[in-house]
Amino acid sequence: MEVNRFESINEGTILLIDKPYGWTSFDVVGKLRSLIKKYTGDKSTKIGHAGTLDPLATGLLVICTGKATKRVVDLTADSKEYIAKIKLGETTPSFDLETKIDATYPFDHVNRELVETVLKTFTGSQMQEPPAFSAKYVNGKRAYEYARKGVDPKLEPVPIEIQSIELVGFDLPSLVIKILCSKGTYIRALARDIGKALNTGAHLVELRRTRSGVFSIEQALSIAEVEKKLSNMCNQS
Template sequence: MAHTLKPITLPAKPLKCRTFRQAQRSRYRLLQKENNNVQAGKETDPAAGALLLINKPLGWTSFDAVAKIRSSLYKKMGKRLKVGHAGTLDPLATGLLIVCTGKYTKRISEFQDMEKEYEAVLKLGATRPSFDKETEIDATFPYTHVTAGMLHEAAAAFTGEIEQTPPVYSAIKVDGKRAYESARRGKDIKMQSRKVLISTLEINRVELPDVHIRVVCGKGTYIRSLARDFGRALNTGAYLDTLKRTRIGIYNLKDAVNVEDV
C-alpha cells in the first residue's frame, strides 16, 4: 500500500617542518611511500606488522574477514598474531577493508580518520527499518515524480558538513549496549544526530527507482542514513540497495586482494 507523502592526521612524532602546510605535505609523502610499499609487497610481513588491503566479499562481516586472516596466518606461521581492521563494512557492503597486524594495529585509529570513498545504489520508493536490505520493506511511496533536477538539488543539499542521525541498526552504543542488539529485540531507541562531512556527492546514473551515486566522506558517515535522508528530501522513500567502498585515504580497492589469498 503506497503512502503519501578530513585532513590526514599527523603522526605522534612531530615532523621537522616549518609550517603546518609543509607538515601535511610531508605526511602525505610518507603515506604515499608506504602505499607504494604495500603495492610492492614490502609492507606485508605479518609477524613484524603488516598493512593488508582486503576486498571484503558480500555477506561477510568485517570480523569474519579478520578471523579468516588471523586463522590463515596462524596456519602459515604457527603462531597467533594481533590482527584488527580499520573501519567496519556492513555484511551487505563490499570493497576495501584495511586489516592491520602486529605493529600496524597501533595505527588503526589513524586509518579510521582518513576520508572514505563509496559507490552506492539508492532504491527509491520504499523504506526499511535498517535503511538497507537487512530488514524487510515497511512502507512504499510514489517516486515517478522525481526528476533529474530534484536529484541534483538533493545531492547539493547533502554536500558539506551536515547533521546526520545514525541507523538504529548500527554498532553505536546506546545506554551501554549496541544499538542493533536493542533494535532486534524490538526496543524503541533514540539515536542522537551528529555532524558529519560529505565532501563529494555525485549522481552517476539514474534508472528509476535506482540512483547510482559516488560519495567521498569523513569518519562517522553512514551511507545508509544518507539514503534514508535522500529519499525524504525527494518526498519519497529510499534505502541503500548496494554499497562498495573504493578508497580509504590514499589506499585503493584496485590494490586489494581477496580474503582467501592472504
C-alpha cells in the same frame, strides 16, 4: 606507502582486503588470523581493521598486523569513498536490505535534474542521525539489540562531513551515487535522508567502499588471493 608485504606480516604490515558480501569486518579479521597461524605458525600476531564495513557491503577493508596495529586509530580517521545504489519508493527499518520493506511511496515526480539538485544540498558539514540498526552503544548495549526488539534506541545526531557526492547512475527507481565522506558517516542513513529530500522513500540496496584515505580498492586482495600468497611464501621458505 607499501602494503600487502606478506614477508612482514608477523612483524607488521598493512593488508588491503576486498571484503566479501555477507562477511562482517570481524569475520575477515578472524579468517586472516587463522590463515596467518596456518601458514606461518604464529599464534600471537596482532591484527585489527581500520574502519568497519557492514556485512551487506563489499570493498576495501584496511587491515593492520603486528606493530602496524598502532596505526589503526589514525587510519580509521581517514575519509572514505563509496559507490552506493539506492532504491526509491520503498523504505525498510534498517535503511538497507537487512530488514523487509515496511512502506512504499510514489516516486513518479523524481527526475534526474531534481536528484542532482537535491544531492548538492548534502555536501559539507552536517548532523546525521545514525540508523537504529547500528552498532552504536546505548546504555551498554548495541543499538541494533534494541531495534530488533522493536524498541527505538533514540540515537543522537552526530557531526559528519560529505566532501563530495555525485550521481553516476539514474534508472528509476534506482540511483547510483559516489560519495566521499568523513569517518562515521552512515550511507544507509544518507539513503534515508535523500529519500526524504526527494519527497519519497528510499533504502540502500548495494554498497561498495572504493577508497579509504590513500588506499584504493584496486590495491585490494581477495581472501583467496591472500591465502595463495601466504601458501607460496610458506613453500618458498
